Amino acid sequence: MSLYNVQKLMFQLNRDPGIRKRFDAEFDSLLADYELTEEEQIALRDPDIGLLYVMGVNGQILMHYAALRGFEWNAYIEAMREGERKYGPVRTGLYTRAAGR
Amino acid sequence: MSLVFAGVCSHAPGITGRKDRADPAVRDAFYAAYDRMRQALEAARPDALVVIGAEHFANFFMNNMPALCVGMAEHYEGPIEDEAWLGIKRTRFPGATQLSMELIQDVMNDVDLAYAQEWKFDHGIMVPLHFLTPRADVPIIPVNINCQGPPLIPLKRCYEFGRALRRACAARPERIAVIGTGGISHWPATPDSGKINEAWDRAFLEKFLANRRDELLAYKDEETWREAGQGGLEIRTFIALAGAAEGHTGELWFYAPIPIFAVGCTVAVMKL
Numbered sequence: 252m253s254l255y256n257v258q259k260l261m262f263q264l265n266r267d268p269g270i271r272k273r274f275d276a277e278f279d280s281l282l283a284d285y286e287l288t289e290e291e292q293i294a295l296r297d298p299d300i301g302l303l304y305v306m307g308v309n310g311q312i313l314m315h316y317a318a319l320r321g322f323e324w325n326a327y328i329e330a331m332r333e334g335e336r337k338y339g340p341v342r343t344g345l346y347t348r349a350a351g352r
Numbered sequence: 353m354s355l356v357f358a359g360v361c362s363h364a365p366g367i368t369g370r371k372d373r374a375d376p377a378v379r380d381a382f383y384a385a386y387d388r389m390r391q392a393l394e395a396a397r398p399d400a401l402v403v404i405g406a407e408h409f410a411n412f413f414m415n416n417m418p419a420l421c422v423g424m425a426e427h428y429e430g431p432i433e434d435e436a437w438l439g440i441k442r443t444r445f446p447g448a449t450q451l452s453m454e455l456i457q458d459v460m461n462d463v464d465l466a467y468a469q470e471w472k473f474d475h476g477i478m479v480p481l482h483f484l485t486p487r488a489d490v491p492i493i494p495v496n497i498n499c500q501g502p503p504l505i506p507l508k509r510c511y512e513f514g515r516a517l518r519r520a521c522a523a524r525p526e527r528i529a530v531i532g533t534g535g536i537s538h539w540p541a542t543p544d545s546g547k548i549n550e551a552w553d554r555a556f557l558e559k560f561l562a563n564r565r566d567e568l569l570a571y572k573d574e575e576t577w578r579e580a581g582q583g584g585l586e587i588r589t590f591i592a593l594a595g596a597a598e599g600h601t602g603e604l605w606f607y608a609p610i611p612i613f614a615v616g617c618t619v620a621v622m623k624l
Binding site: 255258259262265266304309310311312313314315318324328331332335345346 | 370408409410411413414415432433434437472500501502540541542543545577582
């Protein structure tokens with residue numbers, strides 16, 4: 252359920268200017284409104300795009316969070332690669348990989 | 353009356369957002385194909401354009417995810433993404449509320465639909481409209497097929513939706529055009545972004561252009577996911593369009609893998 256909340260925060264950031272304002276002004280307070288694990292909070296705060304990807308955040312949502320956090324296209328792709336190197340394959344969801352990659 | 357236009361095209365955000373990073377010769381040929389499609393669409397003089405897309409969590413989320421949703425707003429706006437990131441200025445498009453409502457009511461005789469009176473377009477619809485209705489002067493009826501967050505609607509239901517849409521359009525006096533926009537093979541928003549399975553794409557396109565229903569519906573998501581990427585699941589939009597154009601074949605106006613656009617770039621039009 253927790254991964255759902257990470258994605259919900261990103262979805263709302265994309266759509267809701269009020270959430271976006273709170274994201275900029277009171278990040279910790281905003282995160283406290285979502286049930287998140289410590290690992291998820293750290294990954295969102297850093298931000299660790301690679302870890303978020305490996306956790307199983309849907310790439311179509313993560314792409315916009317990476318852009319919001321200032322990742323240029325190549326840096327965003329590289330961050331996901333680095334995440335796989337550092338944390339292993341994607342853990343769950345549509346973005347898990349066939350064995351052998 | 354019968355549909356006045358039916359076609360498919362790609363919608364990847366890199367097509368506009370990373371246009372300066374593509375091989376200019378291939379990019380310009382692709383853009384020319386979009387423009388040819390625009391001219392054909394305009395020549396069909398549509399009263400409304402139905403866009404069957406596969407949005408990416410701009411409006412619909414896993415708290416209440418419709419398998420199929422049709423817009424019936426008075427107007428729409430997009431892109432929801434950053435304008436500079438997508439390379440498209442924020443634009444307002446007219447809707448066709450009454451027509452939407454009546455089409456939805458009719459289609460629901462055959463296929464269950466959700467509807468939405470509020471809808472912000474993401475690149476999935478903005479990129480096609482950027483090329484096809486640059487003056488934003490054609491009333492739009494957006495359709496979303498959830499292709500991003502499983503469980504996904506079975507392919508046969510997409511085809512049936514297309515058939516029902518065409519039947520509903522044929523029962524009305526308006527001139528209605530329809531496009532499908534999605535994949536085909538691609539691995540967007542992954543470390544493999546830019547990977548494209550051209551052989552898979554060409555095999556799929558051959559079946560699509562011949563509009564061979566049984567062969568299109570024989571695709572299995574597990575195989576598509578493995579061979580064409582998670583983005584390949586967007587073939588649902590093509591298959592819905594094939595249903596809308598049942599009995600008609602198509603013509604490929606452009607196909608080329610353009611890795612920086614992260615998709616096998618496609619423009620095809622059905623011969624209605």
